[in-house]
Amino acid sequence: MRVLHIAPVHIVAQNHVLPLLPALRQLGIKTELLVIFGAHPPSPVVMAGMKRGGVPMYGLKLAHIEDIHHPTTPQTILKVTEFIQSRHADIVHTHLAPADFFGGFGARWGHIEHRVSTRYDADEDRSGDHWRSVAGLFAQHIALSDDIAEKIRADGVTSDNIHVVTDAHGYLQVYRHILTGER
Numbered sequence: 001m002r003v004l005h006i007a008p009v010h011i012v013a014q015n016h017v018l019p020l021l022p023a024l025r026q027l028g029i030k031t032e033l034l035v036i037f038g039a040h041p042p043s044p045v046v047m048a049g050m051k052r053g054g055v056p057m058y059g060l061k062l063a064h065i066e067d068i069h070h071p072t073t074p075q076t077i078l079k080v081t082e083f084i085q086s087r088h089a090d091i092v093h094t095h096l097a098p099a100d101f102f103g104g105f106g107a108r109w110g111h112i113e114h115r116v117s118t119r120y121d122a123d124e125d126r127s128g129d130h131w132r133s134v135a136g137l138f139a140q141h142i143a144l145s146d147d148i149a150e151k152i153r154a155d156g157v158t159s160d161n162i163h164v165v166t167d168a169h170g171y172l173q174v175y176r177h178i179l180t181g182e183r
Contacts, residue, residue, distance in 0.1 A: 014046045
């Protein structure tokens with residue numbers, strides 16, 4: 001099983017993926033990380049942690065710096081799509097709103113059927129039709145708490161497609177469910 005994770009340069013995402021991705025590799029998942037950024041590349045701490053954990057890590061500078069806060073640029077989606085296609089992943093798994101936008105559309109345009117989104121913060125503003133359409137790009141959603149799961153439900157996602165997960169074993173169960181249909 002090959003899983004490509006996509007995350008922006010953001011302290012919350014970095015703190016989450018730093019222990020998670022090496023743990024997933026230890027569970028036998030071929031895990032890779034694409035970090036998207038506007039101005040500054042990923043921190044050396046994250047790069048060193050991924051290297052220590054055996055997780056291949058790549059960076060992709062956004063075409064326009066404002067895309068990290070207000071993603072709209074088709075050129076960036078095309079760059080993400082090309083990268084996704086080059087990795088031959090079974091699952092594309094995004095973290096935080098900018099990665100959901102670029103990774104969700106990139107995976108869809110790249111014909112990756114299995115797409116997962118992890119949501120970290122119940123207060124993250126994802127109001128409006130724009131974010132509801134982005135939520136629809138993902139077959140499965142991971143929430144880090146029941147409050148976040150409730151926000152995802154408010155975006156129109158059914159409870160069957162939301163998983164509250166707190167560790168690498170929970171992620172592995174979600175991936176198996178996606179690929180085999182087993183719960």
